[in-house]
Amino acid sequence: MISAIIVAAGRGTRMGPNVDKIFLQLNGCPVVGHTWQSFERCRMIDSIVLVVREGMQESLATLGRELGFVKPCKIIAGGKERQDSVWNGLEALDAGCEIVAIQDAARPCTDSDLIEATIAAARQTGASVAARRVTDTIKESHDGQIIVKTLDRNVLWSVQTPQTFQVNLIRRALREVRRRGIVVTDDTAACELIGEPVRLVPGKKPNPKVTNPEDVPYVELILRSRR
Numbered sequence: 001m002i003s004a005i006i007v008a009a010g011r012g013t014r015m016g017p018n019v020d021k022i023f024l025q026l027n028g029c030p031v032v033g034h035t036w037q038s039f040e041r042c043r044m045i046d047s048i049v050l051v052v053r054e055g056m057q058e059s060l061a062t063l064g065r066e067l068g069f070v071k072p073c074k075i076i077a078g079g080k081e082r083q084d085s086v087w088n089g090l091e092a093l094d095a096g097c098e099i100v101a102i103q104d105a106a107r108p109c110t111d112s113d114l115i116e117a118t119i120a121a122a123r124q125t126g127a128s129v130a131a132r133r134v135t136d137t138i139k140e141s142h143d144g145q146i147i148v149k150t151l152d153r154n155v156l157w158s159v160q161t162p163q164t165f166q167v168n169l170i171r172r173a174l175r176e177v178r179r180r181g182i183v184v185t186d187d188t189a190a191c192e193l194i195g196e197p198v199r200l201v202p203g204k205k206p207n208p209k210v211t212n213p214e215d216v217p218y219v220e221l222i223l224r225s226r227r
Helices: 031-041 055-067 084-090 110-123 168-182 187-193 215-225
Strands: 002-010 047-052 074-076 099-104 125-132 159-164 200-201
Touching: 002 031, 002 084, 031 047, 031 055, 031 099, 031 110, 047 055, 047 084, 047 099, 055 074, 074 084, 084 099, 084 168, 084 187, 099 110, 099 168, 110 125, 110 159, 125 187, 159 168, 159 187, 168 187
Parallel strands: 002 047, 002 099, 047 074, 125 200
Antiparallel strands: 099 159, 125 159
């Protein structure tokens, strides 16, 4: 069995006060609706776990009914940090789940080809992540004012979601994160912590995350072009 965990428990403070970015309307559908639909449509995904802020469960359940989604879906509360929300999602997986794709709810342009490519890579390697080569010249600065050095962009990648894993592996990795009491910025960092390799899966299409207000027109344009 292959499942998806869609993480929608964050606050999204960079969008501004009183703005819940996962409910921003993009072409007539909330951001989270587009993301959920990507996994609803992916033929390799058997079930979905939505991890949301406490009190949002009924709103998301209503949205799923309005959009006509039919795949088995659990909607559960998240935790303080993203890694806590992912852990809660892992705990909610069905016993027979072998592969899990973990997705940011605010990344609504992910397509089935990319999801399936990360699943195939995770079957082989144990862990995989959607990623793109860095094309800008990247500088390092210790104080945010003066450049220290130029990094070699030929070995730099920006990682996205889905981040896809064999379930036993990501559980073991996050268990170690929790044991050490540290905070990781993404799930692949947990695998790095225990020395497990993570396969990079280059995306062929734009897969942006809705983070700032200026992201909205660009994401809407991508979604319209794929209708």
